[in-house]
Amino acid sequence: MDLQISVFLLFLLFTAGHSLGCYECNSQTGSCADQTVRTCPAGSSWCWSSAGVRQVGGITYKTMSKGCVPACQSWSLNLGYARSITSCCRTDLCNRQDLDPVSNGKKCYTCDGKSCSKTLSCSGDEDRCFTGTDNSGGPLVVAKGCASKSICDATTSVENVQSISCCEGNLCNGAQNVSQSFLFLSCSLLSYFLLH
Incomplete structure (x- = not known):
């Protein structure tokens, strides 16, 4: 004992x-x-x-x-x-x-300021395509790209972002024209996830 x-x-x-x-x-x-x-x-x-x-x-x-x-x-x-x-x-x-991270074979649309018709190769655990929009400051602002599931599952809102939607298929976030102020939305998205 x-x-x-x-x-x-x-x-x-x-x-x-x-x-x-x-x-x-x-x-x-x-x-x-x-x-x-x-x-x-x-x-x-x-x-x-x-x-x-x-x-x-x-x-x-x-x-x-x-x-x-x-x-x-x-x-x-x-x-x-x-x-x-x-x-x-x-x-x-x-x-x-x-x-x-290495490329995982998934592709999503991304925006360059004039259109959202360019494609982007996702990597690592980026298993979703996303679209973020904001029209609170005038014309519709859109950002697109690749995201991990944890980004899409986030329940808190991002300042200056009206909506974020995610999808799982290749190129499922669609191509479209955007306003030139998409950088504002993109910076809001990145700064939110860097600081939280």
Whole structure:
């Protein structure tokens, strides 16, 4: 009996003091070559990685961040000219790899400011096509692209976005003409998911 109690107390001693360890970095190059290991503070039970890519005037900007967070949900949103992805995990040092998802064969329509007839190859867990609209500021503004199921299942509203709809078939989000103010809607969508 004393041996069982001793083993149980020894087990409690080793497991109670264990904190989650995650890789941590902030990079403006899209790769975390100089990441460090951080012991997460109390209350942080997730490791996360977040990557963003956007193209402006022929220049591509990339970011990558990693660290500890108290809560997390994995998601991905691809507008063609901008992409954001977050990956979450709950084991020690599970966020080591940089986020670089491969094409998954799905295709969706995307918008370029004049029309929404260009096609976009989805990657990673982007298994839905989406359409977001806003007409609160004048003419109808439309953004289209690829999204993960978690984006489509989000129940909270996005500021300045009237509606978001998702579908599952290839090119199911249809092509159409749009107003030139679609960048406003796209920025609203990306900033919402980056900050929440």
